[in-house]
Amino acid sequence: MKFAEIGLSDELLRAIDESGYDEATPIQAGVIPSVLMMRDIIGIAQTGTGKTASFVLPMIDILAHGRARARMPRSLILAPTRELAAQVAENFEKYGKYHKLSMALLIGGVQMGDQVKALEKGVDVLIATPGRLMDLFERGKILLTGCNLLVIDEADRMLDMGFIPDIENICTKLPANRQTLLFSATMPAPIKRLADKFLSNPKTVEVARPASRNENIEQFLVKTSERGKRDTLRSLIDSEKVHTAIIFCNRKTTVRELAKALQRSGYSAGEIQGDMDQSSRTAELDRFKNGTINILVASDVAARGLDVKGVSHVFNFDAPWHPDDYVHRIGRTGRAGAQGRAFTLVTPSDDEAIDSIQKLTGYKIPVHGVEAAAAETAAAAPSEAEEKPRRGRSERGGRGRGASKPDKVAAEPVDEPKAAPAKAPRPRDDRKSAATPKPAPAPRRDDQDGPDDGWNGPMPGFLSVGFGS
Structure with a gap:
C-alpha cells in the first residue's frame, strides 16, 4: 500500500518522500489507519519490519492539533533501552520536520537539569526509559494527567529486563480514557x-508469526572449538x-x-558494550554508520534498537543465552527487504542453547559448508589422525611415557585450526579438558537501564529538544 x-x-x-520511502510495510499499512481512528493497538512484528514508523507517523499527525503545557507531556513513548529511545527520537526528527512539535528524551545519565527545563517548556512527545521517567515523576518534575497517547515499545524486552511493574505503575498515573499502542515481537x-488490563478493545495487527524465520536472512551454524573461535571467525570474514x-x-x-584482536589483524573494527559511556557509544555508532569502520563488535546492548542500513552479515561469536536474543541479533541484517547472512559459532557446550533457538523459531539451522561435512565425518567414524596414535600406543607395549613424546608430536600437525574438528586430541589435552570446570552461570546482561550504566557524554545533536521550523 502506498x-x-x-x-x-x-x-x-x-x-516520508524525502526520506526515500513510498510503499508502507505490512505492519505500517495495518497499524497507521487504525491509530488515526484512535483505536488501541497490539502490534506483533519482528524487528526490521518498520514498526517504529507505524506509530511515529500517525502520532505526528494526531499531535499536530493541540498545544503543549508545562510539565504535562501530551504523549508518552516507553522504550526499554537508551539506544532504542534514541532511535525513536531520530524517527520523530526525520518525519516531523514540517510540523511544529516539541520533543524531549528522558534517559539515565543525562543531566537531569536539562531534562527538567525541557519539560517546563512543555513537550508534545516524551520518549523515556521507565527508570528515569519514574525518577522524575517521584521528584514532582512531571505530570502525566495530560498524556492522552501511550506507546509501549518492545514489550517483551521490557519483560526480560524486569520493567513490567514500572509500566503498570506508570499506566495507573495516566488518564483512563487514553489511547494505548503496545508493540512486541512475541x-x-x-x-x-x-494488554488485557490496560488496553481497551484493541485491534491486533500481526504481520509474522512471533519468532518465525525471516526469509531474507540465510542462517548457518559453524562448528568450532573454544580455542579455535577467533580463527574460525577470521576465516568466515x-x-x-x-x-x-x-x-x-x-x-x-x-x-x-575480540575488537582489539580484529584490529591487530588489520580489520576495521570497533566496539559497543555496556561499560562504555553513552558519548563513546554514540561516537562508535557514528563511525560504523559513516563507514569509517565496517565491523562492529557488540554485546546485547545493541541487539535491539540499532538500525543501520546495509548490514550484510551478523556473526554470533557466542551463541546467545536466551533464544529471543538470537532473533533480535540476526534481525540487524536482512532489513527492509534486503538480503542478509547470519552465522553462529557453536561449540559442544552450546547444544542446549541451539536447541532452544530452533524450538523457538521452528527452523533447523543448517551447518555451514565444509564444517558440515567435517562434523558428519567425525561423528560417523574416527579419523585417520585418531587411529595413528592408537596403533602407536598398542605397538609400543611397555614403553615409558618419555618414549612416546616424539610419536605424539608427529601425529598432530600444528597450525591447522580449520582441520581441528577432525583431529584426535592428545592424551594430555584430554585430561585437561576433563578437569575443566563448567562455565559460570550467565551474568547480569549489560543492556539493562540501571544506575551503573550512565550516559556521561554530551547530548547528541539529533536529540535536541524540539524540531521543525
Whole structure:
C-alpha cells in the first residue's frame, strides 16, 4: 500500500518522500489507519519490519492539533533501552520536520537539569526509559494527567529486563480514557495480561508469526572449538563478501578483547558494550554508520534498537543465552527487504542453547559448508589422525611415557585450526579438558537501564529538544 493511500497529511507525506520511502510495510499499512481512528493497538512484528514508523507517523499527525503545557507531556513513548529511545527520537526528527512539535528524551545519565527545563517548556512527545521517567515523576518534575497517547515499545524486552511493574505503575498515573499502542515481537503470557488490563478493545495487527524465520536472512551454524573461535571467525570474514557486519558476544570483556584482536589483524573494527559511556557509544555508532569502520563488535546492548542500513552479515561469536536474543541479533541484517547472512559459532557446550533457538523459531539451522561435512565425518567414524596414535600406543607395549613424546608430536600437525574438528586430541589435552570446570552461570546482561550504566557524554545533536521550523 502506498503511504498516500493511508490518510496521512501532505506535510508528513512530503517528509516520508524525502526520506526515500513510498510503499508502507505490512505492519505500517495495518497499524497507521487504525491509530488515526484512535483505536488501541497490539502490534506483533519482528524487528526490521518498520514498526517504529507505524506509530511515529500517525502520532505526528494526531499531535499536530493541540498545544503543549508545562510539565504535562501530551504523549508518552516507553522504550526499554537508551539506544532504542534514541532511535525513536531520530524517527520523530526525520518525519516531523514540517510540523511544529516539541520533543524531549528522558534517559539515565543525562543531566537531569536539562531534562527538567525541557519539560517546563512543555513537550508534545516524551520518549523515556521507565527508570528515569519514574525518577522524575517521584521528584514532582512531571505530570502525566495530560498524556492522552501511550506507546509501549518492545514489550517483551521490557519483560526480560524486569520493567513490567514500572509500566503498570506508570499506566495507573495516566488518564483512563487514553489511547494505548503496545508493540512486541512475541506475546508471552505476562504481556498478554498487561494488554488485557490496560488496553481497551484493541485491534491486533500481526504481520509474522512471533519468532518465525525471516526469509531474507540465510542462517548457518559453524562448528568450532573454544580455542579455535577467533580463527574460525577470521576465516568466515575473509571468505564472505562482508560489506558491514555486526559481531555479537555474550560478555563485555569478550567484546573488548575480540575488537582489539580484529584490529591487530588489520580489520576495521570497533566496539559497543555496556561499560562504555553513552558519548563513546554514540561516537562508535557514528563511525560504523559513516563507514569509517565496517565491523562492529557488540554485546546485547545493541541487539535491539540499532538500525543501520546495509548490514550484510551478523556473526554470533557466542551463541546467545536466551533464544529471543538470537532473533533480535540476526534481525540487524536482512532489513527492509534486503538480503542478509547470519552465522553462529557453536561449540559442544552450546547444544542446549541451539536447541532452544530452533524450538523457538521452528527452523533447523543448517551447518555451514565444509564444517558440515567435517562434523558428519567425525561423528560417523574416527579419523585417520585418531587411529595413528592408537596403533602407536598398542605397538609400543611397555614403553615409558618419555618414549612416546616424539610419536605424539608427529601425529598432530600444528597450525591447522580449520582441520581441528577432525583431529584426535592428545592424551594430555584430554585430561585437561576433563578437569575443566563448567562455565559460570550467565551474568547480569549489560543492556539493562540501571544506575551503573550512565550516559556521561554530551547530548547528541539529533536529540535536541524540539524540531521543525
